[in-house]
Amino acid sequence: MPSLGRLHLITDTRPGRDPLAVVRAALTVAQANLVVQVRVEDSATDREAYDLTRRVLALCASYRATCLVNDRLHVALAVGAAGGHVGADDLPVAAARRVLGPTGVLGATARAPGPAREAVAAGASYLGVGPCHTTSTKTGLPDPIGADGVRAVVGAVDVPVIAIGGVTAARVPALRAAGAYGVAVVGAVSAAADPARATAELIEALTC
């Protein structure tokens, strides 16, 4: 299995956004270092998720970037994406592993060492850990865990930890110092005036 990219761009499909334009811009800069996670609104139909994922996958293929699907693993399988990401409201990690098979990339959300260990034992190949900082992209989340919370999870597992939640290029050094392998972002790229430049700043911060 190729190594996991360090920058995960999660699609922003809220009304008024243009997720494909943002993915295209990010790919021109990050290329094979990018992981694009297709995340649609809960209200989106499977057909909408499928159509968007097919388009994202085609863009990723041109750059040998990795495409994952949030929540809807059947969509990941249907389009031939590399894998998916699950959290507390989704399929349990062990069930998700059975769906994706032994070689699929499987991310799981965790914010504390115990659940992180359980997710890895159940088959997670990386962990999404957060929210690290306050985010305006997702509501109903617990308080941010900060870089110290990331450090605690990193110390408990042997899979890549991807820090998520309010991540900006300026916050990457502290997260990397805490042991994060990479970061996942929505707003830092999607809400940027220049998504390609924002991607370049994140890649620069991740490779320092």
Ligand SMILES: Cc1ncc(COP(=O)(O)OP(=O)(O)O)c(N)n1
């Ligand atoms: C890399 C990464 N980490 C965490 C999440 C959050 O997943 P989840 O907790 O299932 O919440 P939703 O994204 O489904 O709302 C993620 N998607 N990616």
Ligand SMILES: Cc1ncsc1CCOP(=O)(O)O
């Ligand atoms: C899906 C998700 N899960 C925890 S924070 C988050 C959203 C992250 O978005 P942003 O990078 O804009 O803070």
Ligand SMILES: [Mg+2]
């Ligand atoms: Mg989920």
